[in-house]
Amino acid sequence: MHIETLLLTLALIWVGAEVFGELAERFRQPAVLGELLAGVVLGVGGLGLVDPRAEIVHLLAEIGVVILLFEIGLEMRLVDLLRVGGASSVVAVVGVVLPLAAGYLAGVAIGAEPVLALFLGATLTATSVGVTARVLRDLGRLDSTEARVILGAAVIDDVLGLVLLTLVTGVVAGGEVTAGTAVRVIAVAVVFLAGALLLGRILVPPGLRIVVRLRSQNALVPTALTLAFLLSVLAARAGSATIVGAFAAGLILAETERRHDIGRDLRSVAHFFVPIFFVVVGAQVDLRHFNPFAPGGGTLLLGVLGLSVIAVLTKWAAGFAPFWIRARKNAIGLGMVPRGEVGLVFAQVGRSSGLLSPEHFAAIVLIVMITTFLAPILLRASLPPRVAASERRGGAVEDLVAGDR
Numbered sequence: 001m002h003i004e005t006l007l008l009t010l011a012l013i014w015v016g017a018e019v020f021g022e023l024a025e026r027f028r029q030p031a032v033l034g035e036l037l038a039g040v041v042l043g044v045g046g047l048g049l050v051d052p053r054a055e056i057v058h059l060l061a062e063i064g065v066v067i068l069l070f071e072i073g074l075e076m077r078l079v080d081l082l083r084v085g086g087a088s089s090v091v092a093v094v095g096v097v098l099p100l101a102a103g104y105l106a107g108v109a110i111g112a113e114p115v116l117a118l119f120l121g122a123t124l125t126a127t128s129v130g131v132t133a134r135v136l137r138d139l140g141r142l143d144s145t146e147a148r149v150i151l152g153a154a155v156i157d158d159v160l161g162l163v164l165l166t167l168v169t170g171v172v173a174g175g176e177v178t179a180g181t182a183v184r185v186i187a188v189a190v191v192f193l194a195g196a197l198l199l200g201r202i203l204v205p206p207g208l209r210i211v212v213r214l215r216s217q218n219a220l221v222p223t224a225l226t227l228a229f230l231l232s233v234l235a236a237r238a239g240s241a242t243i244v245g246a247f248a249a250g251l252i253l254a255e256t257e258r259r260h261d262i263g264r265d266l267r268s269v270a271h272f273f274v275p276i277f278f279v280v281v282g283a284q285v286d287l288r289h290f291n292p293f294a295p296g297g298g299t300l301l302l303g304v305l306g307l308s309v310i311a312v313l314t315k316w317a318a319g320f321a322p323f324w325i326r327a328r329k330n331a332i333g334l335g336m337v338p339r340g341e342v343g344l345v346f347a348q349v350g351r352s353s354g355l356l357s358p359e360h361f362a363a364i365v366l367i368v369m370i371t372t373f374l375a376p377i378l379l380r381a382s383l384p385p386r387v388a389a390s391e392r393r394g395g396a397v398e399d400l401v402a403g404d405r
Contacts, residue, residue: 001054009057010276012049016042017275030135030338032128033372035275036365039282052283057276058352062242064277065345067270069243070228073250074263076155087322088152095153095318095336096160099124102310110303116360119350122168123364124311126343127157128372132335135376141383145327150335153318157336163190165243165346192238193248196231200252208256221265224253243345281344284351285362296359304363308370312337312378331382338375343368 001009016038024034042050051057103124107117132154136147204227211223228249235245253262292298319333347364350356356364 001051001056006056009050009054010060012042013038013276013279014272016050017279021275029376030128030372032278033369035278036282036344036369039279040285040287042279043283043285045286045288050279050283052280057280060273061277061280061348064273064275064280065348066228066232066242066246067225067266068274068277069345070225070246070250071263071266071270071274073247073252074254074259074266076251077254085149085152087149087325089156090321091149091153091318091332091336092156092160094321095127095157095315096125096164098314098317099311100164102314103307106307106310116355119168119346119355120307120364122164123343123346123350124307124314124339124367125157125164126161126339126346126368127154127315127336128338128343132338132375132379135379136335136383139380139383144383145325146331146335146383149322149325149327149332153332153336161346165349168346168349188238192235192244196234196245196248197251200227200248201255204252205256208253208258212258218265220258220262221269224249224262224266225269227253277348278344281348281365284358285365286358287362289359289362290366300359300363304366304370307363308367311339311367311371312374328382331379334375334378334382337378338372339368343371 017035020034020038020041021031022034024037025031039050039052040046043052052061100121103121104117105121107120108114112120132150136144136150141147208220208223211219228246231245231249232242233245235248236242253259256262288294288297290297290301290304292301315336316330316333318336319331320329322329322332344365347356347361347368350364351361
C-alpha cells in the first residue's frame, strides 16, 4: 500500500468513526456501534473504500486493540477487583458459564467442529463495561444497587474473558480440546499476570519517578505505552495473548501516583488508534452473506438470530444468580447483555487465527452489534430513568466499580 493510499484510508476511517459515532450517540446508542457501522459502510460489503486485508491497516488495528486493553487495565485497580461484592462475582461467573455452555452446545448442534463450537461459546461470554456504564449514567442510576452489581460483575467478566480468550487461543493453536491444554494455558496466563503485576509494582513506580525527573511530564505516555508494548510482546512469547500483557501494564500503572495523568494524556492517542480497530472489524463484514435468497444465506441469518437469543437469555439469567440481594435482578441481567468491545476482540482473534471463515466472522460481529443495540433499549425499559441522580453522579463510574474509597 502506497503512503497516499494509507493516509487516505486513515482519513476515511477517522471521519467515518466520528460521523457515525456521533449519529449513534444522538440516537442514544454507544459510539462503538456507530464505528462498527462506519466500517460496514466503508468496507468490503459497502463502498469498498477501506481494505481491511491490507497488512498495514491490520497492524494499526492491532495497535488499537492493545491500547484499548491497556486503557481498560488503567481504569481498574487490583484492590477494586478484590473489593467488589459476592453478588457481582456470582453474576460474573454464571454470566460466563451459561453463555459458554449454551454457545458450545448450539455450535455442536449445527455441526460445527469442537474447536469452533468452543470459540463460539467463548465469544458469547463477553460483557462491555463501557456500553453498560454509559447507559446507567444516562438513566441517572449510577448510584443504585443494580448499577454497583452490574459494573462490578462486568469488571470481573472482562478479567475472566481475557483468561478465557487466552485459553481458546491456545486451543486453536493446538487444535485439540483437552483438560491438560486448558490447565496449561490458564496457568500460563495466571503466572504471567501474577509475575508481571508483582515485578511491576516493585520496579515501575520508582522508574516512573526517574523518568519524570529526567525529562518532563510529556514523557509519561511514551513510557507507559513502552511498558504496554513490551509486556504485550512478553505475553505473546510466553504463549499468552498480547492483550493480556497490555491489560497487565494498565493494572500496574493504575497503582501509581501518575495514574490519572497517564489516563488523561493517553486519551488523544487512544482516540485516534482505538476507532481504527472497530472500523476495521466492521469493514470485514459483508452483509451479503445474510441474504436470505442466496445459497446458505437464510441458514446463516437464522443462526445469527438464534445465537442472539441465546446471548441475551443467558446473560439475563445470570442476573438472578445472587438470589439473596434486594435489587431489580431483571435489570442486573439485562445490564450484562452488550458484548461490545471484548466480543469484537474475540471475533478478531478468531479471524486472524484462521479459525473463523468470513461468513462466521460476519455472523459473530452481527451478534455483537445486535446485543449492543438491544441492551440500552431493554435496560431502559427495566430501570426507569432518574435525571437528578444522573446530574449528581454523572461521571463516577470508577467509584461505583470499586466501592467507596
